[in-house]
Amino acid sequence: MADERQLIERYQQGDQTAAEAIFRLYHPAIHSLAYRMLGGSPEVEDCVQEVFLRAFRGLKGFRGEASLKTWIYRIATNTCLNYLDKAKRRGPVDSLDAEVFEEGFATLGDTLASEERSPEDQVMGVELEEAIQVALDKLAPEFRTALVLRDVEGMSYEEVASVTGAALGTVKSRIARARTQAVRWLKDYLK
Amino acid sequence: MPQNCEECRSQLSAYADGALSMDENRAVHAHLIGCARCAEELADLMAVIHVIAALPPVPPREDPWAAVCFRLRREGLVRSRYMPRARWVAAAVVGGGAIALSWNMLFPPTPSQMADLDTYWREHASFSLESEPVHMGAPAVHAIEATYQLQGDLP
Numbered sequence: 499m500a501d502e503r504q505l506i507e508r509y510q511q512g513d514q515t516a517a518e519a520i521f522r523l524y525h526p527a528i529h530s531l532a533y534r535m536l537g538g539s540p541e542v543e544d545c546v547q548e549v550f551l552r553a554f555r556g557l558k559g560f561r562g563e564a565s566l567k568t569w570i571y572r573i574a575t576n577t578c579l580n581y582l583d584k585a586k587r588r589g590p591v592d593s594l595d596a597e598v599f600e601e602g603f604a605t606l607g608d609t610l611a612s613e614e615r616s617p618e619d620q621v622m623g624v625e626l627e628e629a630i631q632v633a634l635d636k637l638a639p640e641f642r643t644a645l646v647l648r649d650v651e652g653m654s655y656e657e658v659a660s661v662t663g664a665a666l667g668t669v670k671s672r673i674a675r676a677r678t679q680a681v682r683w684l685k686d687y688l689k
Numbered sequence: 690m691p692q693n694c695e696e697c698r699s700q701l702s703a704y705a706d707g708a709l710s711m712d713e714n715r716a717v718h719a720h721l722i723g724c725a726r727c728a729e730e731l732a733d734l735m736a737v738i739h740v741i742a743a744l745p746p747v748p749p750r751e752d753p754w755a756a757v758c759f760r761l762r763r764e765g766l767v768r769s770r771y772m773p774r775a776r777w778v779a780a781a782v783v784g785g786g787a788i789a790l791s792w793n794m795l796f797p798p799t800p801s802q803m804a805d806l807d808t809y810w811r812e813h814a815s816f817s818l819e820s821e822p823v824h825m826g827a828p829a830v831h832a833i834e835a836t837y838q839l840q841g842d843l844p
Contacts (some may be wrong), residue, residue, distance in 0.1 A: 509767070512767050512768045513762070513768075514758065514762070514767040514768060514769055515759070515766065516757065517761060517766075517767050519753060521757060522754075525749065525754075526746060526748065526749065528745075529748075529749040530746045530747045531761060533747040534744070534747070538747075543749075543750070543751055543753060545758055546749070546753060547753045547756060550753070550757050550759060551760055554757070554761055554766055554767075555764070555766065555777055558766065596817055597740075603697070609768060626740060627744060629744070630740060630741055630744060645741070645817050649741040650742070650744055652742065655708060661691075670702070670703055670708065673702055674699070674701075674702035674703065675691070675739060677702050677734055677738065678700075678702070678734075680737045680741065681721060681730075681733045681734055681737045684737055684740070684827075688733065688737065688740065689735045
């Protein structure tokens with residue numbers, strides 16, 4: 499995108515207004531991504547700030563090999579994964595994710611079934627949104643990343659591969675497995 | 690080649706995205722026509738894809754630009770008043786001239802320096818003293834005279 503290239507060049511010369519324009523362009527999307535990746539934790543805002551600081555530091559040497567969008571998303575997903583990793587090391591809450599994934603699909607289904615929601619309670623809207631976020635939080639980070647980039651952000655398989663640095667086949671497989679899990683967890687909400 | 694349910698289900702996600710080859714797509718399609726369970730699984734998958742895609746964007750509660758900008762400025766990555774290079778050069782030339790002029794006004798040459806300058810001109814200039822004001826330019830001579838008058842050293 500020509501405008502984007504101009505913004506990058508102006509930023510590389512130290513133009514603060516260009517930096518702000520780039521920030522305004524991507525801030526809402528990166529905030530949403532961080533929110534979905536970190537499950538609305540209080541660290542979302544810190545994470546978003548760190549994403550942009552890293553991005554602007556790196557942007558000084560940006561040569562445009564990848565699109566700015568792919569490049570910023572790559573920094574954002576890596577930063578989110580770092581936060582998830584830190585959180586996992588800090589407390590037992592996220593370690594449950596790994597256990598859930600290792601236990602297999604049957605146990606995962608049981609996990610959600612244990613919530614015992616009556617059909618009347620299963621209303622669409624906020625409750626469904628919360629259920630989706632809970633499902634995302636339960637996915638292992640690499641599966642969550644693939645699903646969020648593909649289904650929430652609407653990226654193509656190729657873009658997801660470029661952002662995550664994974665092979666195309668791996669991306670397809672991760673998305674398929676993540677969706678299969680999500681179907682099991684969310685099935686009751688969809689009836 | 691006819692598919693079994695396991696093969697079909699392993700490809701449902703890519704099928705839903707239209708990411709299969711023509712042959713793979715045809716095989717999955719053929720299986721779905723004859724298998725109600727796999728067709729139901731596809732319907733569930735499509736429903737989940739749909740609701741996840743319909744998640745609303747989460748608007749930021751804060752605007753962290755001020756904090757980000759502060760860090761960028763502190764690290765010298767951006768300047769608050771940005772000027773393109775050409776303007777920097779022009780500003781430097783004008784600024785330099787202004788500084789030189791101010792310096793001359795604040796610290797005018799001493800009489801001995803002026804005498805040296807006078808000697809220099811006598812030795813190197815090809816014109817006569819009578820024509821000096823014309824060659825130096827009247828404003829320059831007036832400036833020199835004004836300097837001497839200010840310092841009370843006018844001969």
